[in-house]
Amino acid sequence: MARSIIILLVSLIQLCSFSSSSDDHLHEGKSLSVDTKGDVLISSDGTFSAGFHPVGQNAYSFSIWFNKPSCSHNCTVVWMANRDYPVNGRHSKLTLTKHGNLVLTDAGRITVWATDTVSHLSAAHLKLYDGGNLVLHDSTGATLWQSFDSPTDTxxxxxxxxxxxxxxxxxxxxxxxxxxxxxxxxxxxxxxxxxxxxxxxxxxxxxxxxxxxxxxxxxxxxxxxxxxxxxxxxxxxxxxxxxxxxxxxxxxxxxxxxxxxxxxxxxxxxxxxxxxxxxxxxxRLCKIHGTCGPNSVCSSSPKYGRKCSCIPGYRMKNHTDWSFGCVPEFDLSCNGVEAGFISLRHTEFYGYEYAIYTNYTVEMCKNLCLEQCNCKGFQFRFHKSHQPYSTYCYLKSELRNGYHEPFFDADIYLKLPKTKLSLSYELVQDYSLECSVQVEQLTRTYHESKENDPFKLFLRFLSKNTVLWSTCAIGGIEFLIIFLVWFFLIRTWHESDLMGSYHLIAATGFRKFTYSELDKATNGFRKEIGRGAGGIVYKGKLPDDRIAAIKRLIDANHGEAEFLAEVNTIGKLNHMNLIDLWGYCVEGKHRLLVYEYMEHGSLAENLSSKTLDWEKRFQIASGTAKGLAYLHEECLEWILHCDIKPQNILIGSNFQPKVSDFGLSWLLNRGDVKHSKVSRLRGTRGYMAPEWVLNMPITSKVDVYSYGIVLLELVTGRSHSKGVEGEREEVQRTLIKWVKDTIDATETWMEMIIDPTLEGQYDKTEMSILVTVALRCVEEDKDARPTMGEVVRMLLQLGEKH
Missing domain, CATH: 2.90.10.10 (Bulb-type lectin domain)
Structure with missing residues (x-):
């Protein structure tokens, strides 16, 4: 009889538990547990479920999924709370606290996700709606949080x-x-x-x-x-x-x-x-960027479907994942005599061209590429639609986004050592992915409770011997001190390990210098060659005899990990119109960046010294645009310059422009970029877009505005920050207004605004385009300004017409 009553009670408890967990509501103070298979929320019409969904071995994500098509493990998931931080399959819970916060804990210990909400009214509840939206309400029905506001992939x-x-x-x-x-x-x-x-x-x-x-x-x-x-x-x-x-x-x-x-x-x-x-x-799936990773080609055929292949001389980097692409099986020296080319017909590698030449032959393109160490090949294209017919040579610094189409009207020429030129190449190579699912079990472990656990026996003993409580109190304090010391040591070890990983990452692209090395290289930081809001730049000679520009940052209140992570990002930038970062130094409060030294100095110096003819000015305009377009559109999306001005455009030995201090504004305070409004003004007066003053959202268009001002200075030779003096009035007006007024006032406006030091030696078509682009870039409304990519295309189209 007693046994029957116990069985009945257990059954009722299980039934009640199942009934409550299968509702579409989760009430305040309740939880959904990963341990209970049926612990889910189900929408009232039965379309959706919300609960713990398996994403690997002993790995679960709190998810929402369709109940149709019928599924058990391989369900159609439409939302995940913790897709990048799965929890263990034991003791993990989703809990709606009494204060209205929805919290996901791993084994009840580690919080991996939370809504961070607070209900000032009682009786908050979570509901799964028929449309698939999981909504957290307070007692009045107001929405505190909903899954529709934070989608994953659906x-x-x-x-x-x-x-x-x-x-x-x-x-x-x-x-x-x-x-x-x-x-x-x-x-x-x-x-x-x-x-x-x-x-x-x-x-x-x-x-x-x-x-x-x-x-x-x-x-x-x-x-x-x-x-x-x-x-x-x-x-x-x-x-x-x-x-x-x-x-x-x-x-x-x-x-x-x-x-x-x-x-x-x-x-x-x-x-x-x-x-x-x-x-x-x-x-056309092969046109999707990153499909096959770098140094590989995507192709489609009825027989094979979409396939990835390494280009000649390269091998697959990771046989389980094509997104890692291919790596070279050779070391290519800068000696052009040792290299040659293999052509791949009807194949394109989109983007990453650092120079474009028109009306060049294939042999001329080859010679150009052989002369430059960073050239990995070139795209050669013949435009039949242009009259007269034109050829285009695109020099490539990276081989990414490669695809092959039988009717594509261009070829790619790969630069390889001459020992590799005899390699054969087939679009579908014998590279098969190792597709077995390899999911590592999470490393957190949970120990079973044992009756003979010495600590529990000790506590049981204490409960029967109250005389020892005072001693236990003292012991507890000592234990707390030991725990805090242990925690500090573990944290220190973790941070040092993190630093090691950053050092390893940074070392792959550039060098870490000691402070004493840079102090010696600059002779005690004596020869100052420039300064700005970010820091002071000194000329120095490195131990390997290279001449460097060493920037000492003024704002050094950054943690080492954050500084190294962001410098590592900047160090990976690779474009002929961006200054090269050779290394860095981080010691104590010292934060220094080591750049290549540009012998002709800045654009500001060259404009004031009147050393630039029209051809060099147009080259500087297009090169600067290419560098900014790379920052905005081809590398990581957070990199904005925020201080484009002639002083930050440096001129190399062949008068090739290089944008300097790129990304430094965000580097000094990167956290601001996550907000639509930035906490403080950035840039230089006279070159700043209206958004800074009006406290409007900051986008890449602030750089476009500054670039437009620089273009006007290139054309006129006048400084925007100083203003322009009119002929009939003594008051100074801005450069923008002066140019616009002059264009409206006379048909001979070109002769009126062109830099007089050029003595009339300029190309009127190029000048007209530059002024048109500049005035579009300095529009008050940011949405009316072009992107830097569009600016580059407008300038390239001008080159094609010539």
Missing amino acids: LLPLQQLKKHAKLVSSRSRNNCSSGFFNLYFDSDNVLSLLYKGPEVSSIYWPSPWLLRWEVGRSTNNNSRIAVLDPLGKFSSTDNYTIKSADYGKRIHRRLTIDFDGNVRLYSLNEREDKWVVSWQAYP
């Missing part, structure tokens, strides 16, 4: 993708952590697809070689919202709209950015119990 019908949110792909088909592809609104208010790899990033949709208006997009929208409606129409405020192939049907849908970088709209075919693709953004 957008559900009526869920808005807003300007500060983005969809991020999974790392691979079997790895749910954050991948390399983003769908988001860029700084021009345009919905874009971005490849954000471990080293470089670039926008690949809409087509980056086209202007935004050419693909029907509008930059004149501040709301930046995209939404999928239940009938299958996806639209955004930049005028982009598509409809699914089955538009009009009221069925389950989802818009997902897949691990391969393509955005697809899926519809649920309930009859066959499977998802079908009803629209996709990119039908």
Whole structure:
């Protein structure tokens, strides 16, 4: 009888537990546990579930998934709270605290995710709605938090993708952590697809070689919202709209950015119990940036589908993941006599050209590439559509985004050692991925409770001997001191290990100098060659006899880890129009950067000394634009310059311009870039965009504005910061107004504004384009300004017409 009662009670407890956990609500003070299989929230119509979903061996993520197609482990997940920090399969919980905070803990100990919400009213509750939105309410029904505001890789019908949110792909088909592809609104208010790899990033949709208006997009929208409606129409405020192939049907849908970088709209075919693709953004998958990694080519065929292949002389870096690309099997010296070329027909490597030459023969392109150490090859293209016919030579510093199409009208020429020139090449090589799922078990362990545990026996003994409590109190204090010392030692060890990893990363690209080395190189920091808001620059001679410009940062209140991480990012930049960073020093409060020395000094010095003819000025204008476009669009998205001016444009021996101090504004206070408004002004008076003064959101357009001012100074030879004196009035006016007024006043405006030191020796077509570009760059409205990529294309088109 007693046994029957116990069994009945246990059954009732299990039934009650199952019933409460399978509701669509989670009430204040309650939890969902990973240990209980049925501990989930289910929407009232049964479409969605929310609970712990397995993402690997003993690894779980708190997720929302479709209940159809029917699934157990391989469900269609639409949202994850902790995709990059999975929890263990024991004792992990999602708890709604009594204060209204939703907290996910790993084994009840480590908080890996929280909503950081507070309910000042009682009875907060969490609800999973029929549309797939998980919402945290207070007792009045007001929303404290909702999953729709922080999407992962999927957008559900009526869920808005807003300007500060983005969809991020999974790392691979079997790895749910954050991948390399983003769908988001860029700084021009345009919905874009971005490849954000471990080293470089670039926008690949809409087509980056086209202007935004050419693909029907509008930059004149501040709301930046995209939404999928239940009938299958996806639209955004930049005028982009598509409809699914089955538009009009009221069925389950989802818009997902897949691990391969393509955005697809899926519809649920309930009859066959499977998802079908009803629209996709990119039908030509090989055009997606980063598809096969560096030094590799993507190709498509009916026989093989999409395939990745290493180019000749290179081997696959990681046989489990093509995104790592290929690495060279040779060391190529700078001696051009030892190198030659292999041509790959109908193949392109998009981007990363550091120079473009028109009307060059193949042999002329080869000679150019052989002369330069950083040239890895060149793209050669013959334009039949141009009259007269033109050839184009694009010198490449990186071989990325490679793809082959049988009808592509250009070839790539790879620079290789002559010993490798006999290599054969096939588009589909015998490289098979090792596709077995290899998931490491999380390292956190949990020890079983044992009855004979000495510590528990000791506590039991204490409970029976109250005389020892005072002794235990003293022992507890001693234990606390020991614990704090232990914690400090562990933390110190962890930070030193972190520093070691940063040193290793930094060492792969540039050198770490000691303070004493740089003190000796600069002879005690005596010869100052420049200064700015960020620091003072000294000329120095390094131990290997190289002449360097050594910048001593004024703001040195940074932790070593943060400084090294960001310097490492800047050190990876590689462009012929960006100053080379050779190394750094971090000792105590000393923070120094070691750059290459530019013998002709700054653009400001050259303008004042009147050493620049028109050809050099146009070369400086286009080179500076290329360097800034690289910073804004081809490398990491946070790098803005914020202080473009003639003093920060340095001139090399062949009068090739190099932008200096790039990214230093963010380096000195990078945290500000995460906010739409920056806490303090940056830059130099006279070159600062109106956004700084008006406290408006800061984007890459602040650099565009400053670049426009520099262009006007290049053309006129006048300083914007000093103003311009009119002929009939003594008051000074700004350079912008003076140029505009002169253009409006007379047809001979070119003769009026051109730098008189040029003595009339200039190209009128080039000047007209430069002034037009400059005035577009200095528009008050940032949305009316072009991007630096568009500026480069306008200048290149001018070169093509010549």
